[in-house]
Amino acid sequence: MEVEQLACMLRERILPEPHHFVLKGDGEYHLQNGSRLCVHAPEEACSEAVRLLGKYWGITADITREACVAEVSGEAYRIDITPNCLTIEAATIAGLRHAFRTLRMLVEPERGTRQLSGTWILPEVTIEDAPALAFRGLHLCVFPENRFEDLAKKVHYAAYLKFNVIVMEFWGTFPFESHPELCWEGVPGTREQWAELIREMRESEGVTLVPQFNVLGHAPNSRGGTAQHVVLNRHPELEPLFEPDGWCWCLTNPHTRKLLDEAVCELHDFFGRPPYFHIGCDEADSVGLCSECRKHPIADLICNHITHFRDLFAARGARVIMWHDMLLNRSDKRWEHYCAMGRDYQHLENLHKHIPHDTIIADWEYGYRFDQIPGEVTYPTTLFFKANGFDTLVCPWRKLDVIRSLGALARREKLFGMLETTWHIFYGPEMKRMFYETAQAAWGITHGEEFHQTTMDRAWRTVVKDLGLQNYNDLGVSDCQIIPQTFGSLG
Ligand SMILES: [Zn+2]
Known part of the structure; x- marks a missing residue:
């Protein structure tokens, strides 16, 4: 050769x-x-x-x-x-x-x-x-349907691929002591298992696990469209804590603030008080609409809320990370084809001037409408937050060209880093590609676009071996090689 x-x-x-x-x-x-x-x-x-x-x-x-x-x-x-x-x-x-x-x-x-x-x-x-980006993050969701072993595998795999931050978003799956009503039954992982994983990552791998709790919208802690609600399905008596549709927390209710404070502090303590906490804040469509909240400008309510959590975590030596989309008005032509969720009646276009400027902005741009962009994809939203003095994370998802171009943007603009989101794309070859492309982009490797499946699989088996997993369904990047089907009686 x-x-x-x-x-x-x-x-x-x-x-x-x-x-x-x-x-x-x-x-x-x-x-x-x-x-x-x-x-x-x-x-x-x-x-x-x-x-x-x-x-x-x-x-x-x-x-x-x-x-x-x-x-x-x-x-x-x-x-x-x-x-x-x-x-x-x-x-x-x-x-x-x-x-x-x-x-x-x-x-x-x-x-x-x-x-x-x-x-x-x-x-x-x-x-x-040497890595190109100091913050090389992965956002992982914990759904009730996941198994702990699956999540642990992915965390270890990310560490092996030289990621150094993993944001864990629990979808009604963290076993809170302060608020058991925020957790479904039969969730993946015990407190002891989570504590051990967090400790091992911190002490043996140099990977910081960062908790996320949505303090604005996504309050059902369930995927939009399923109608499940971790609190209201089992505790309808707690309805006043939320806006009437249940999607957002009620920002003027002092009992809501107390619950959120206790929940986020418990999570932060449980994770060993890491230097970041992700407060969510995306897609809060129905925020500020109840009869009490609507006495106030929505921008003031949100600003007060974010500032409260920023101060709470600053006192604990941590910075908050928030999704960017509510800070941009969706009708603003500057963000056409990019992600912006603020509505005209909410008047959030100046909110970015008033929230604390040490808030880390996580700009999720998934390329949904990039095919309609004439000319280059320029990421004006990301550049906007950078120009306004915010440390900004680029957050791609499943489109591989978007992972590459956002990685290039983060390197070129010397942004705070990269946070690859995975949501429910948690299994199989697509997940492997997302991990692979992000690792390459965060490390600054731009030539190797050919995907080396068997190399990724060797790395996967190394991790599985380290974890001592033996059961067939625990060994692969999916639980099984084909989707089991029942054909019923053939007679
Ligand atoms: Zn309200």
């Missing part, structure tokens, strides 16, 4: 692909008990390297540590492999972990044996790599 072809093939084993990958020769490094490993990294990196060598390959290496070099900073890492030594350079534990994930994807077991021999082969390469 041509050297260039071989280098390309080896590089494509790594997800996302590293920026700089050079095959130096045809020598091999044997990763096994007693191998030489040189780590140029902070002091605490040694114990992390020992842990990862044990976890990934079950080996103990001969590690020497030196101070890290100046050129490698932040989450960047460098790997140099010769037949005699494996050298890893990283200025942070995050960088060291990325290097180990890369090695795990690159490595292959010793050839010619029936079973793993305890020796792994690494090619003679140099790798230099």
Whole structure:
């Protein structure tokens, strides 16, 4: 095989692909008990390297540590492999972990044996790599229909693909102690399971799990169209907490504010007080319409509400993230073909001037109407929030060209980061493509648009193995390979 072809093939084993990958020769490094490993990294990196060598390959290496070099900073890492030594350079534990994930994807077991021999082969390469975006996020939903094992797999998979923030939105599925009425029966995961996942991500993977609770609309905590309502179906006596249609919380009711405060504080505490909290705030069509709320301008009610939660979380050392769409008027021609949900009668066009400017704006643009745009897709909504001084996250969904172009926008405009939403596209090949494209975009890889399914599947099996999953329905990216059908009697 041509050297260039071989280098390309080896590089494509790594997800996302590293920026700089050079095959130096045809020598091999044997990763096994007693191998030489040189780590140029902070002091605490040694114990992390020992842990990862044990976890990934079950080996103990001969590690020497030196101070890290100046050129490698932040989450960047460098790997140099010769037949005699494996050298890893990283200025942070995050960088060291990325290097180990890369090695795990690159490595292959010793050839010619029936079973793993305890020796792994690494090619003679140099790798230099760094993420393009500091905030590389994934938004995952927890529906009553999900199983905890499924969610845990996806969280671990995202960590392996070098995401570093995961926003968890519970759809009536978080087992609140303060407000059990906010949770359906038989939900996925116990408090203990969630706490363990959050802790493991924080301590062992460097991934921050961020809770979301919708404090404005989406109050049923159920998908629009199903008519299910986590509170009102079982507690109709609590109707005054909501606007008359049940979709939005009633912003003038002090009992609503008290419930929301207790719920969001419990969630934030449960997640270990992370530096962000997502307050939702999208698609709040019926906000401010009850007989008490409509005595006030809707913009004032929403501004007061957002400012309240901003202050609440600021006192806890955290920033709020909110969806952008209620801050833009849908009839405004500037946002034509893009996402804006404010209605004329709500007069929300100046709301962005009054909400606290350290609110992080999550601009979800899914490309629903991009085919009608003459010329380039320019993302005027995102640029608007940036121009108004907001830290802004780009949030694509399932359209792969939108994931790529929003990633490019975030990199070019030096935005706050990227938050890929998944909603109910939670299974199968489409989910894999969304994870893959976002990981590539957030890392700044623009050339590798070919999808390497078997590489993604190898990474998936690695995660499944780590989790110790054994049951057939837990092993794949979908529960099963075909949708089971009942044909009834054939006689
Ligand atoms: Zn009201």
